[in-house]
Amino acid sequence: MYYLNGYIYVMEVGGLLGGYSDVVLNKLAKVAKKYKVNEVVIEGNFGDGMYLKLFEPVLKKTYSNCGVTEVKSTGQKELRIIDTLEPVISNHKMCVTPECIRNDYSTVPESDYKYACFYQLTRITVDRGSLIHDDRLDALAIGVKYLVDFMGVDADEGINELTEEWLEESMESLYGFYTSNIGGVMVTEDRHSPKGTSKGVDRYKDKGYTFKK
Numbered sequence: 001m002y003y004l005n006g007y008i009y010v011m012e013v014g015g016l017l018g019g020y021s022d023v024v025l026n027k028l029a030k031v032a033k034k035y036k037v038n039e040v041v042i043e044g045n046f047g048d049g050m051y052l053k054l055f056e057p058v059l060k061k062t063y064s065n066c067g068v069t070e071v072k073s074t075g076q077k078e079l080r081i082i083d084t085l086e087p088v089i090s091n092h093k094m095c096v097t098p099e100c101i102r103n104d105y106s107t108v109p110e111s112d113y114k115y116a117c118f119y120q121l122t123r124i125t126v127d128r129g130s131l132i133h134d135d136r137l138d139a140l141a142i143g144v145k146y147l148v149d150f151m152g153v154d155a156d157e158g159i160n161e162l163t164e165e166w167l168e169e170s171m172e173s174l175y176g177f178y179t180s181n182i183g184g185v186m187v188t189e190d191r192h193s194p195k196g197t198s199k200g201v202d203r204y205k206d207k208g209y210t211f212k213k
Helices: 022-034 046-062 077-090 098-106 117-121 135-146 148-152 155-174
Strands: 002-004 007-010 039-043 067-071 094-096 177-182 185-190 198-201 207-212
Touching: 007 135, 022 046, 039 046, 039 135, 046 067, 067 135, 077 094, 077 135, 094 098, 098 117, 117 135, 135 148
Parallel strands: 007 094, 039 067, 039 207
Antiparallel strands: 002 007, 177 185, 185 198
């Protein structure tokens, strides 16, 4: 899951059988590495924190540039999920790729679509027990809730800032400046200045998250 300029981008939804097995833990770590996420969020209710303790060393071995955060969920699950997802979806702030939907349906056990996140999303109600299975949808809601603090950023404002940066870089190149990526930092050098003088410009890296219910 990525966040940019007030929008949440759901890149992949799926499920794995095996619980605490090494196979499952390694696959999850590889998903985090695949999308270069910055943080993995785990619900502490699951296993009373045990999953975090088992997964953290596996993640560090596979993808060390990633942190792990534990969250707790309280209240009736159906209401919590709806209260989290409804405002984001109704305001068109969540984007989902076609590959994400296909992967969701292709990974359900025994071709039972009741396990699919988007099946659950279109059938959940405020009634307790309205879904036979809700793990994937709950994981999605946990991810969205974790990113709520970032949602205050106005999309147009963020886009304008990126446009201004692009225009600034274009003008610098036009007037004899050269921008290059050095160690992950965008550095702009004046071609007409004495060698060795330069100015650095920090750029925000994409923020990504993956979630485990």
